[in-house]
Amino acid sequence: MANLPRDAGKEAVAAKGWLRANKWLLLRRLSQIGIILAFGLGPWFGVWLVKGNLSYSLTLETLPLTDPYVLLQALMGGVVPETIALVGVAIVVLFYSLVGGRVYCSWVCPVNLVTDTAGWLRRKLGLRGSSQTPRSTRYWILGLTFVLSAITGSIVWELVNPVTITVRALLFGVGLAWILILAIFLFDLFVARDGWCGHYCPVGAFYSLMSTWAPLRVVADKRDACDDCMDCFNVCPEPQVIRPALKGAEKGIGPVITANQCTNCGRCIDVCAKDVFRFGSRYARNPVIGAKAPDPLSTTGS
Amino acid sequence: MAEKDTKHKGISRRQFLSTTLKTACSVGLMGVGLGFYAQRANALPPLAIRPPGALPEEEFLSACIRCGLCVRDCPYDILYLGQLGDDIPTGSPYFIARTGPCEMCEDIPCVKACPTNALDHSLTNIEDARMGLAVVVDQENCIAFQGLRCEVCFNICPIRGKAITLDYQPNKRTGKHALFIPVVHSDACTGCGLCEKACILEVAAIKVFPIHMAKGELGHHYRFGWKEKEKAGKSLVTPDIEHQYNLPEGVRYELQGEGLIIEQKAQAPADSPFPANPLDTLNRKREGQ
Numbered sequence: 094m095a096n097l098p099r100d101a102g103k104e105a106v107a108a109k110g111w112l113r114a115n116k117w118l119l120l121r122r123l124s125q126i127g128i129i130l131a132f133g134l135g136p137w138f139g140v141w142l143v144k145g146n147l148s149y150s151l152t153l154e155t156l157p158l159t160d161p162y163v164l165l166q167a168l169m170g171g172v173v174p175e176t177i178a179l180v181g182v183a184i185v186v187l188f189y190s191l192v193g194g195r196v197y198c199s200w201v202c203p204v205n206l207v208t209d210t211a212g213w214l215r216r217k218l219g220l221r222g223s224s225q226t227p228r229s230t231r232y233w234i235l236g237l238t239f240v241l242s243a244i245t246g247s248i249v250w251e252l253v254n255p256v257t258i259t260v261r262a263l264l265f266g267v268g269l270a271w272i273l274i275l276a277i278f279l280f281d282l283f284v285a286r287d288g289w290c291g292h293y294c295p296v297g298a299f300y301s302l303m304s305t306w307a308p309l310r311v312v313a314d315k316r317d318a319c320d321d322c323m324d325c326f327n328v329c330p331e332p333q334v335i336r337p338a339l340k341g342a343e344k345g346i347g348p349v350i351t352a353n354q355c356t357n358c359g360r361c362i363d364v365c366a367k368d369v370f371r372f373g374s375r376y377a378r379n380p381v382i383g384a385k386a387p388d389p390l391s392t393t394g395s
Numbered sequence: 396m397a398e399k400d401t402k403h404k405g406i407s408r409r410q411f412l413s414t415t416l417k418t419a420c421s422v423g424l425m426g427v428g429l430g431f432y433a434q435r436a437n438a439l440p441p442l443a444i445r446p447p448g449a450l451p452e453e454e455f456l457s458a459c460i461r462c463g464l465c466v467r468d469c470p471y472d473i474l475y476l477g478q479l480g481d482d483i484p485t486g487s488p489y490f491i492a493r494t495g496p497c498e499m500c501e502d503i504p505c506v507k508a509c510p511t512n513a514l515d516h517s518l519t520n521i522e523d524a525r526m527g528l529a530v531v532v533d534q535e536n537c538i539a540f541q542g543l544r545c546e547v548c549f550n551i552c553p554i555r556g557k558a559i560t561l562d563y564q565p566n567k568r569t570g571k572h573a574l575f576i577p578v579v580h581s582d583a584c585t586g587c588g589l590c591e592k593a594c595i596l597e598v599a600a601i602k603v604f605p606i607h608m609a610k611g612e613l614g615h616h617y618r619f620g621w622k623e624k625e626k627a628g629k630s631l632v633t634p635d636i637e638h639q640y641n642l643p644e645g646v647r648y649e650l651q652g653e654g655l656i657i658e659q660k661a662q663a664p665a666d667s668p669f670p671a672n673p674l675d676t677l678n679r680k681r682e683g684q
Contacts, residue, residue: 135467145462145464146463148461148486149460151464151508163461164460167457167460170454172454172458173512174458174512175509175510175511181510229418233418233422234422234425237422241429242457244430245433245437247457247484251461252437253485261461261463264463265463265478268480269479272479272480
């Protein structure tokens with residue numbers, strides 16, 4: 094029996110307790126706020142742990158971290174960066190290739206706090222209906238930002254990028270950034286479910302490319318226990334990624350969520366009263382722990 | 396093939412093409428809008444000066460990844476990042492000379508902090524920086540032009556005596572004093588803006604502008620004769636011939652000397668109807684009129 098979107102997670106709280114039913118959400122908020130705090134310690138309190146922002150940062154004057162997306166746009170304009178920036182890119186790409194690129198979206202990006210709040214309010218208010226923009230739009234915009242960078246010879250997306258604008262608003266001064274953030278909030282609340290992050294943001298689109306081979310995945314290893322309550326679909330920012338793993342047993346599709354749009358936010362793990370999901374590795378010989386061994390005769394696919 | 400697609404993906408080729416086309420068109424439209432916005436948004440207002448070592452503006456905008464490390468490493472906290480709603484390209488660093496000029500640190504920490512060379516690391520001597528160029532824009536209000544002693548810009552200049560010199564000119568109002576006119580020299584001025592900050596007027600009479608706004612450019616075909624002559628070591632056209640004045644005997648003319656010179660030794664014969672001094676003849680005629 095399907096639950097209403099506004100009731101998503103209630104069963105899980107009843108079954109597992111509030112803390113376990115919000116475990117990954119709390120950890121994620123801790124990570125997001127912690128990162129902003131780490132950046133903010135300097136400008137707000139004069140304690141300089143991390144300098145810079147999400148485009149490029151230097152931690153304790155030694156560890157460089159560079160956003161590969163913005164640096165790639167700069168390279169389109171023919172820039173020869175310093176070695177330290179390239180080291181920063183290597184570290185970032187390596188990290189996200191292991192944990193999944195869109196971990197950036199759900200565990201780091203401050204705009205996620207805004208769009209998650211909008212999504213939560215949307216569920217609570219029972220707002221239905223959403224614009225029908227395809228989710229592939231973000232990849233088109235991603236391509237567009239590179240083309241524009243090459244044509245104009247300037248990093249065009251950085252003029253409007255809500256992600257970096259939000260970070261800079263917190264660390265370097267707000268300006269009119271709040272208008273942009275409010276606009277995204279209202280858009281996600283009233284116009285489109287998961288509107289910005291799920292359909293338009295080219296930063297998320299870029300980072301999803303690094304998810305393609307990432308080993309860390311959400312695995313629906315107890316999918317047999319699924320009672321079709323729909324809670325995971327209701328809270329997931331990219332619900333299309335769940336279906337193959339959760340409902341694909343008959344078609345011979347494995348229980349690993351392989352789609353690179355999955356943000357590894359773990360919210361599906363939280364809200365499932367039946368503990369269908371868990372974090373696992375996509376390359377494990379048998380990622381399905383505690384489930385029946387796959388029977389080659391029962392699969393109907395080729 | 397259309398059948399195959401239908402079977403596998405559950406949507407027809409027509410649907411696929413129409414969705415793709417729609418998305419491509421809307422994103423394309425957005426690109427056009429963004430492109431035009433970028434053209435306007437990337438124009439830097441004249442009073443916003445880039446940090447030392449900044450590449451030429453167009454290159455700078457493709458190289459700067461807006462991380463703000465130059466802002467953080469500036470010991471005088473003069474640098475800001477453009478905010479949404481400012482006239483300055485979002486997230487790019489600048490300073491306003493009137494409120495916070497560049498103090499010209501010898502170790503140039505802002506340049507060292509830049510990870511992408513948007514602030515060029517080949518700049519190692521701060522005196523080679525060319526952030527902009529100071530211009531005495533308002534000669535009507537600069538009190539030096541009124542004959543008052545000020546020279547604050549001249550004295551505050553970190554490249555004192557080279558970037559700004561004082562040009563002494565006669566004070567025509569009093570007829571006996573001098574004007575101490577500040578003159579900026581582009582071969583030494585770094586555009587740090589200390590002079591603009593220090594200018595004692597309500598609104599500075601000396602301002603730092605981006606170099607492309609402050610400087611004119613000579614026609615490429617222009618050649619200054621005297622410079623060419625100096626370079627070649629001789630006149631490049633027909634050698635100068637001294638001018639021959641057609642004057643009466645005993646009189647010469649020095650153009651850049653005393654002017655008309657009458658040689659005293661020239662004595663006219665006693666019986667001559669003409670006086671010894673040829674000017675007498677001329678003057679006599681005038682008196683007769």
